[in-house]
Amino acid sequence: MSLLEFARGPALEIALGAFAFGVAWRLLSLLALPWSRDRSVARPAAPSALAAAAGGFVRRMWPARPFRRSDLWVTLNGxxxxxxxxxxxxxxxxxxxxxxxxxxxxxxxxxxxxVSLVSVITLASLTVALARRVVSPVLRLISTANDYFSWLVTALPVATGLLAQSHLGARYETLLAWHLLSVALLLAWFPYGKLMHAFLVFLTRGETAILYRRRGVQS
Amino acid sequence: MNDRDGIADLLARRGVSRRALLKYATYLATVMALPPLAARAIAQGLAKARRQSVIWLSFQECTGCTESLTRSFNPTLEDLIFDMISLDYHETLQAVSGAAAEAARLAAMRENRGKYVVVVDGSVATKDGGVYSTNAGKTNLEVLKETAEHALAVISVGTCAAFGGLPHAHPNPTGAVPVSQIITDKPVINISGCPPIAEAMAGTIAYLITFGKLPDLDHLSRPKSIFGDSIHDRCYRRPFYDKGMFAKSFDDEGARKGWCLYEVGCKGPVTYNACATLKWNGGVSFPIQSGHGCLGCSEPDFWDNGGFYRPLSSSTSHPGAVVGGAVVAGIAVGGLGALLARQRRERAVRDLEAKEQERRS
Incomplete structure (x- = not known):
């Protein structure tokens, strides 16, 4: 079996299985946990839970005015x-x-x-994000191996994909195999590391926004 | 025709001028990606050379490789192929049959010991001692070992001989293997393709005769001059690939406009051959030009590589069952974890209430 055959077959199959298992496990084990009811009386102007969650999610995509000066470029890069x-x-x-x-x-x-141009910009943007994490003493202090590995498995498919698309560095079948293997690694790691935020961000931001709006926080 | 004659004598007798020989040598030098001066060396080499004794063995094959070579578009080319070599044994082409044919093979082996070239098309059956493909009471396996023992070199023509090809495809009922798996003590040149390009065969033999050595080979023992570039690299539809313009089916607007066939399964990016440059039928066309994607026929295991119409970027497996099973397992483990958490919480609440009651009483 060639490397490309392995990448297109068993590697992707195992990775997809690991991804599906991890996502189902983490989401269900979180959603089925016993939740404490908020017994406080909601403010009269509090919107519905769904509206509050959606509004809060959108509002937090941009830094609030007091933090705009410090966080604007970081948010934009994200x-x-x-x-x-x-x-x-x-x-x-x-x-x-x-x-x-x-x-x-x-x-x-x-x-x-x-798409190739966007890939180059994405890779540059990811590099800036990593550089900031390494340079900033505070970020460096709170960063764990999970953060760096999650960055690596995100950046690798972009880099290998660019090489495969432009046929640079090796024969196409080798480049395509490496690209597919890097995607398999991303999928396999996704639910078990910090990349799971792609699912959980909707729950956490929504839950926070519902709590805030119920208690009268406007933004 | 006397086997002791030089090629120049034979060509002169057939009315082929020195100018025609030079033109042909230039053509072969171009095919083999040699420098311009090599054309003269090939012409001189061919003129001086004795006709090379060739024993052609056909094993598990469809005769497509022989058809490709004998029915090449250019009859001059075909003539020259058979003027350059002394084809001492070929089951399809030889006039004699039976015991006389086998005697011719043995005679050629005896008279040209250490100098003859063995050409093989077809894979070799090995299961149960190779009984699934026999000729003249001998298995292909026996004939190959016997014939190749005192050969100068072995040329595997076609993907079946080079990599096992169709007989080697899953489930491979005859235990078919490529020639290189049996002959390990001799140089083996693979000229793969289903069938291979006629010029690749002629060019390789001319190179062997002229320079007395093997041409530069790639990691699969194929001449680099023919198999150095991928079909994709030399494909005239490549600009459409680079722009992201793909035919979605064989009868849509993209297909009619000649867009890239990647999405309908073309294996050009991972297939190394000269189809896009030499083409077929005298340079008229090749599969992609005719509207069908490359099948990847000159690569190992092309039959089992995930389907001819499945794009290269897609998975070759059908992960539905694995993913479905993984989701069910994930739900079970997650649900169990949540259930245990609920039980722990209820137990903690009960303990707290009991302590509170105890404190009050």
Whole structure:
């Protein structure tokens, strides 16, 4: 079995199994926990829980005025690589074919040149995020191996994908195999590390926003 | 025709001029990616050389490789192939049959001991002693070992001989293996393809005769001059790949406009051959130009590599069962964890209430 055959077959199958198990396990074990009811009386103007959660999620995508000076660029950089990753994952024709093979869904792809440009910007943005984490004493202090490994498994598919797309450094089958293996690593690690925030961010921000709005916090 | 004659004598007798020989040598030098001066060396080498004794063995194959070579578009090329070599044994092409044919093979082996070239098309059956493919009462395995023992070199023509090919595909009922797995003490050149390009065969033989050594080979023992670039690198549809313009099916607008066939399963990016440059039928076309994606036929295990119409970027497995099972297992473990947490909480609440009651009483 060649490296590409292994990457396209057993590696992705195992990684998808690990991903599905981890996501189901973490979400259910969290959602099925006993929740304490908030017995306080809601403020008269408090919106519904759903509206509060949605509003709070959107509001926290941008730093509040007192923090804007210190956090604006960090927030912007975060948006750049998150949106960049979404464009790369869901915009490239080859990725759409991968998703189609799994779920049968497909949609029109973006031009390859545009996706390649976004990949370069995303990789640069991820590098800036890592540099800030390493340079800032506070961030360095609170960072664990989980943070650095999560960064690595996110950046690797972008880097290997760029190499595969531009046929740089090795034969295409080797580059494609490395790219697929890096995606397998990302999927396998996803639910067990901090990348799980892709699911949990909706719960945590929503829950916080519901709590705040119930108690009259406006923003 | 006398086997002792030089190629130059034979060509002169057939009315082939020195100019025609030079033109052909230049063509072969170009095919083999040699420098311009090599054309003269090839012409001189061919003129001086004796006709190379070749024993052609056909094993588990479909005769497509022989068809490709004998029915090459250019009859001059075909003539020259058979002028350059003394084809001493070939089951499909030889006039004799039965015991006389086998005697010809043994005679050629005896007279050209250590100098003859063995060409093999077809894979070798090995299961149960190789009984699934026999000829003249001998298994292919026996004939190959016997014939290759005193050969100068072995050329595996076609993907079956080079990598096992179709007979080697899962579940491989005959235990088919490539020639290189049996012959390990001789140089083996693989000219893969289903079938291989005729010029690749002619170029390799010309190189052997002219320079008396093997051409540069890649990691799969294929001549680099033919198999150095991928189909994708030389494909005229490559600009569409770079722009992200793909045919979604064989009859959509993209297919009619000649866009890239990656999404309908083209294996061009991982297939190394000269189809996109040399093409077929005298340079008329090749599969991609005819509207079908490359099948990857010159690569090992091309039959089992996940399906001809599945894009390279997609998974070759069907992970539905694995993912479904993993989700059920995840729900079970997560649910159990949450249940235990609830029980712990209820127990803690009960303990607290009991302590509170105790304190009050």
């Amino acid at each position: 948006h750049v690589y998150h949106i960049g990753l979404a464009i790369v994952v869901f915009g490239l024709a080859q990725h759409i074919q991968f998703i189609k093979g799994l779920f049968g869904l497909q949609w029109p792809n973006l031009p390859t040149g545009l």
